[in-house]
Amino acid sequence: MRPVATFNASRCSLLSCPQRIPPSFVALRCALPVLARRANSSTTDERTVNQSVALLDSIMGSSSTLDLKTSSLSDILSPPTPPTQNSTPDPSQMLIPPASDPLLHFLASSLLNHGKRARADRVVSRTLLYIHALTRAPPLPILRHALITASPAVKCISQKRSGKNVVRPAALTEKQRIRAGIHAVLAASKNKSGKTVEERLAREIIAVVNGDSKAIADKELAHKQAMVNRGNALAK
Amino acid sequence: MTVHIAKVKVRPRKNLPPNVCAVELSNMLGCWAATGDMLSSNQCQAAAETLFQCMRTAPVRGKQPRSSINYHLARLGRNSK
Numbered sequence: 001m002r003p004v005a006t007f008n009a010s011r012c013s014l015l016s017c018p019q020r021i022p023p024s025f026v027a028l029r030c031a032l033p034v035l036a037r038r039a040n041s042s043t044t045d046e047r048t049v050n051q052s053v054a055l056l057d058s059i060m061g062s063s064s065t066l067d068l069k070t071s072s073l074s075d076i077l078s079p080p081t082p083p084t085q086n087s088t089p090d091p092s093q094m095l096i097p098p099a100s101d102p103l104l105h106f107l108a109s110s111l112l113n114h115g116k117r118a119r120a121d122r123v124v125s126r127t128l129l130y131i132h133a134l135t136r137a138p139p140l141p142i143l144r145h146a147l148i149t150a151s152p153a154v155k156c157i158s159q160k161r162s163g164k165n166v167v168r169p170a171a172l173t174e175k176q177r178i179r180a181g182i183h184a185v186l187a188a189s190k191n192k193s194g195k196t197v198e199e200r201l202a203r204e205i206i207a208v209v210n211g212d213s214k215a216i217a218d219k220e221l222a223h224k225q226a227m228v229n230r231g232n233a234l235a236k
Numbered sequence: 237m238t239v240h241i242a243k244v245k246v247r248p249r250k251n252l253p254p255n256v257c258a259v260e261l262s263n264m265l266g267c268w269a270a271t272g273d274m275l276s277s278n279q280c281q282a283a284a285e286t287l288f289q290c291m292r293t294a295p296v297r298g299k300q301p302r303s304s305i306n307y308h309l310a311r312l313g314r315n316s317k
Contacts (some may be wrong), residue, residue: 153276153284154261159250170253171261173291216275223274230265234258 014102014178103144103178110182111197123198130202146208150215151181154226169226169233184215244309251300257290 108120131139154169155176172180189197189204191214207213264287267273267280276284 149275153264153287157252159252168252169261169265170255171257171287171291174288220274223268227265227268227274230262230269233262233265234255 014106014174101140103147104140106175106178107143107147107182110179110186123201126196126198127201127205130199131205134202134206142209143205146205147178147181147185149181150185150208150213150219151177152184152219152222153177154223155180156222156225156229166232166235167225167229168235169229181215184218185213188214241313244313245306246309248303248305251302254297254300256294256297257287260287260290263287 104124108117108124111120111123113120128139128143131142135142153172155172157168157170159166159168185204185208186201188207189200192200192203192207194200194203204213204215208215260283264276264280264283267283268276271279273280
């Protein structure tokens with residue numbers, strides 16, 4: 001991803017883009033198509049959501065494999081709320097959109113093999129297409145919701161102290177969380193039906209959104225271990 | 237009769253990564269224990285969001301410097317012989 005003007009690329013967030021970029025910190029938010037937009041961005045998203053909901057209502061009981069009620073669908077598809085800022089927007093700051101969605105770029109990087117970036121990008125595009133084909137809904141919010149759901153919040157570090165193994169929970173950064181989530185989803189997608197990587201990955205993402213996935217079960221197990229050892233969290 | 241060790245060396249302690257956002261982390265883990273909401277979807281969502289926001293804005297601390305105990309042991313052992 002090319003660095004965007006006015007911010008430090010290494011600290012960019014994978015999950016959210018603001019409407020304006022303050023110089024103090026960065027949060028990139030890319031919900032649907034990446035365009036330079038200002039105040040009227042949410043109306044386009046709302047219109048798309050409403051159209052998708054209407055489509056789903058009209059074809060209820062058809063080949064859609066996604067078991068979503070309208071309320072949960074609107075929860076997933078509603079655009080993420082921007083960070084609350086009390087100051088008025090500075091007209092001298094120009095919103096320059098990034099070259100690509102950071103989350104999709106990161107997903108492609110995880111699928112990268114032998115440096116074949118174009119192939120990885122193609123897999124990601126086709127995965128989104130499969131998700132849309134199976135759900136008849138905008139695929140990007142579903143993908144975002146699935147990766148957030150599958151991402152663990154903590155990891156357990158095992159250290160040998162005084163002859164015994166002491167397990168210490170440690171918090172993960174956003175990038176570490178997303179990476180762990182992507183790896184869990186990719187590993188769980190191997191058991192899904194489908195001839196290609198993109199088809200299996202799409203089915204796994206839908207399973208994560210539905211709530212029955214090995215990735216979520218593993219996350220819960222890791223969280224349980226962290227909770228059991230929470231006494232070691234503040235120990236040095 | 238004094239014991240002579242040719243090369244005095246200790247295995248230095250492993251430098252763990254610095255404990256950033258420890259308070260928020262322990263709050264979230266305590267919430268999980270109290271409510272059983274491991275996935276932070278209902279009651280513990282606020283605590284999880286606080287931790288995530290802390291991790292986003294916490295200062296990036298570099299690697300801890302390795303212990304120089306072996307250098308001092310070698311230096312003092314050389315002088316005491």
